[in-house]
Amino acid sequence: MGLVTVAQPETIETALDVRGINIFYGAKQAIHDIDLTIKKHEVTALIGPSGCGKSTFLRSINRMNDDVPGFRAEGLIQYDDINLLADNIDTVALRKEIGMVFQNPNPFPRSIAKNITQPLKEHGIRSKRKQAGKVETYLKQVGLWKEVYDRLDTSAYSLSGGQQQRLCIARSLCIQPEVMLLDEPASALDPIATAKIEDLLLQLKEHYTIIIVTHNLQQAARVADSTAFFYQGEVVEHTKTEQFFSNPKEKRSEDYISGRFG
Numbered sequence: 001m002g003l004v005t006v007a008q009p010e011t012i013e014t015a016l017d018v019r020g021i022n023i024f025y026g027a028k029q030a031i032h033d034i035d036l037t038i039k040k041h042e043v044t045a046l047i048g049p050s051g052c053g054k055s056t057f058l059r060s061i062n063r064m065n066d067d068v069p070g071f072r073a074e075g076l077i078q079y080d081d082i083n084l085l086a087d088n089i090d091t092v093a094l095r096k097e098i099g100m101v102f103q104n105p106n107p108f109p110r111s112i113a114k115n116i117t118q119p120l121k122e123h124g125i126r127s128k129r130k131q132a133g134k135v136e137t138y139l140k141q142v143g144l145w146k147e148v149y150d151r152l153d154t155s156a157y158s159l160s161g162g163q164q165q166r167l168c169i170a171r172s173l174c175i176q177p178e179v180m181l182l183d184e185p186a187s188a189l190d191p192i193a194t195a196k197i198e199d200l201l202l203q204l205k206e207h208y209t210i211i212i213v214t215h216n217l218q219q220a221a222r223v224a225d226s227t228a229f230f231y232q233g234e235v236v237e238h239t240k241t242e243q244f245f246s247n248p249k250e251k252r253s254e255d256y257i258s259g260r261f262g
C-alpha cells in the first residue's frame with residue numbers, strides 16, 4: 001500500500017493503533033493529539049457534540065480529506081505495519097482494505113446488480129459467473145437479497161433509503177475490506193430501517209472491524225463494544241460501552257450522557 005513501514009502493533013488483536021494524531025484545516029486545529037486503539041472484530045462508536053472532530057478523524061483513516069484545501073494530518077495511524085498517514089500511501093489500495101459508508105445513501109445511478117459488479121470489475125474480477133455469485137453473496141450478507149433478487153437490473157434509485165444504504169454497505173463489503181468506517185449511516189433513515197442497519201452491524205463484526213460515528217447515544221449503546229467520546233478535538237474517554245454509559249470516568253462524559261451539553 002505504501003513504502004513506509006513501522007513496527008508491528010502491540011497485539012494482533014489491534015486493527016488500528018492511533019498515536020499522537022493532530023489534524024488541521026489551515027491554521028485551525030480540529031484534532032488535538034489523540035490516541036486510540038481500535039480492536040479487531042469490534043464495533044467502536046465515536047460520539048460527541050457537533051463539530052468536535054469525529055468525522056474529521058474518521059475521514060482521515062482512509063484519507064478522504066486529502067483534497068480538502070489546507071487539510072493536514074500528523075501522527076501515526078498504524079494498520080499492520082503501515083502508517084496510513086504516510087505521504088506515499090496508495091489511496092486506491094487503502095480504500096480496498098478500509099471501506100466507507102456515508103450518512104446519505106449514495107448508490108451509483110445504475111442497476112442494483114451493477115452497484116456490486118462495478119467495484120468487483122475495478123478490482124479485477126472479470127468472470128460474469130463470479131460476479132453473479134458475489135452479487136448474491138453480498139446482498140444476502142446485508143439482508144437485501146430476498147427483497148431484490150427478482151429486480152437486480154432495475155435502478156438502485158428504485159429502492160427505499162434504508163435499502164439503498166444496505167446496498168451501499170454491500171458495495172463496500174464486496175471488495176472484502178478489513179475495516180469499515182461508517183459516518184452516521186442511519187441518521188437519514190426511519191426507525192425500522194435503522195434497526196436493520198444496527199442488526200447488520202452486529203452480524204458484520206464477526207468478519208470486519210467497524211468504526212461508526214453516531215449522534216444517537218442509544219445506538220452507540222446498542223451496537224458498540226467500545227465508545228470513544230470526542231470533545232473539542234480531543235478524546236475525553238475511550239472505554240467499554242457498557243462502562244462508558246453506566247459508570248463514565250470523566251465528568252465531561254457524564255455531563256454529555258446526561259444531556260447537560262451537546
Ligand SMILES: Nc1ncnc2c1ncn2[C@@H]1O[C@H](COP(=O)(O)OP(=O)(O)OP(=O)(O)O)[C@@H](O)[C@H]1O
Nearest residue numbers: 025028030048049050051052053054055056057068
Ligand atoms: N472542510 C473543512 N474546512 C475547514 N474546517 C472544517 C472542515 N470540515 C470540518 N471543519 C471543522 O473542523 C471541526 C471538526 O468538524 P467535524 O465535522 O469533524 O466534527 P463532527 O464532530 O464530525 O461534527 P458533526 O457531528 O456536526 O458532523 C469543526 O470546527 C469544523 O468546523
